[in-house]
Amino acid sequence: MNIVVCVKQVPDTTARKELGPDFRLNRAALESVVNPFDEYAIEEALRLKEANGGEVVVLVMGPPSAEDIIRKTLAMGADRAVHVTDPALAGTDWSGTCAVLSTALRRIPHDLVLTGTESTDARSGLVPGGLSEALGIPLVTYAVKLELDAESIKVHRQVPGGYQEVQTPLPAVVSVVKGANEPRYPSLKGIMSAKRKEIQKLTLADLDIDPASVGLHGARTVVTASQARAEKSSGEVARPETPEEAAVIIADFLQARKYI
């Protein structure tokens, strides 16, 4: 069972972010981390490997500095990594990302492709679908639980009010939701062994991709304006007299918003 996990380098989620005049994020000043949503996909891949054997490969498209986050995924337990990096990729949008990742995926033997549901910086959530389309293999989104057998995978999908069971033949693309598991910390032994694991570097030329088709010029989405998010309002304060009263207020609040 070979599992490829697509991982993105994102700015630290707690950092204050600023956009440049071209509406692109000023990443240079920011600490970068593994996209937190992808950590659930990595954890799921590691668990599937521990139960079924095989190999976990991490696939990253990103600048040379993404090597830091790649080392972390290797320290968590991934076996090796493929890092697609090329100056011409700067400014690539979701469609270019899908083109690059799917081209790379064709060169990495895989039975299963796992992704997070979205990235914490762009938040389009379009890549899992784009990959499945480009590779011509099934897509199952919002997985909370995965069970493998030799030729297929059974997935519990998160849907409003419960979960849906879907079975699909392999290979397939599955996006894993936040909270599906508790991602592990890299162990200290893992950090040491990560130093000796392979990170294969690929450029656009290695993948036979026309640089003009990706990057800012190849992007199919154009950002035309941006606006700072409104300050968070102070919210409602209730001052119930009894715990029972408090419970009713909370239940009504949640019900009105269809959370329960």
Add this chain to the structure above:
Amino acid sequence: MDFSVPDDVKLLQSTVREFVRDRLAPLTMQVEHDDAVPSEVLQEMKDLGLFAIPFAEEYGGGGFGELGYCVAMEELGAVNAAYSNIIGGHCSLSGAAIALAGSDHLKQRYLPAMATGEKLGAFALTEPNAGSDAAHIQTTARRDGDHYVLNGSKLWVSNGPMADLYTVFAVTDKEQGSKGVTAFVVDRDTPGLTIGKVDEKMGLRGSKTSEIFFDECCVPAENVIGEEGRGFRVAMQTLDGGRIALGASCVGQAQTALTMSIQWSRQRVQFGRPIASNQAIQWMLADSEVDVHAGRWMTYHAAWKIDSGQRASHEAAVVKVYCSEMLNRVVDRAVQVHGGMGYMKEFDIERMYRDARIVRIYEGTSEIQRMIIADDLLRDE
């Protein structure tokens, strides 16, 4: 000259920082209240590899060297000095003595189990009548065939009540003074070894210390660390590394006290404006920053010297005296910045103030460190 922290040490740092933030920080009040770290949390620390950091990879260790170890101790100290104290007693003292001077047999027998945390180590040097004057310990070890028989007692042994093995220093030849001291590994279940009651301390709750008694305690000769009569040297060499790591823990504690002071001074409004707008407060913050910065870099420098195979006894003494005293200055200012709130048990600062006091005393008092430094300065050329 390159001051950058290696990539693997950076990853170690961010991993320990995340673990500390998610798993240890929420427990601070509980550890303080119960005077104990929950065993399942200790197990998580072991699983992560925190008990293995400085040991060599061939013995199951993390192989991160002194710098990696210091960076981790800084993160642990930052949340609660109890954690860095437990790890310090285990790694920098008990384990380091075996790693530095033990036979290969002894290393094979103890270090892998210490690295996983299956066996917890403690360091037993101090005695009722031998604190700073460590060469005059009174615990004896009498050779008897292929064994040594230990008699005496040790005081304030960190990890004492929980440890599985003890690095013990005892006199094998009274005539020889410091050259008559020998170091041993003593298993907890050795007949004749008993553990006294857990000490009631001013601070460092959660890190347990106790007295250890030896009564005709029979230890195999193969458990001698290094050679007979070399124990005092083993102790001094071990303490060098320990002092540097202790400096790192002080840096972590001081950084937290400073960070909390910054946050509080921005938030606390008096006379219609945050107290951070008062120069009196700003200067305290600035002085603490100078202290922490200096402490951090002298610690990293000493660790780098050790990792590059150089002796760092002098630097270790400098780090120990500076970092322990700078921590006391920084937490004292932190209490001042927090005002009455800093005196209240519900704020971490109150605990940190108490925890900080011991670092000027244990692992060699400030006065002993100054003696070591002055001896180096005045030694004949």
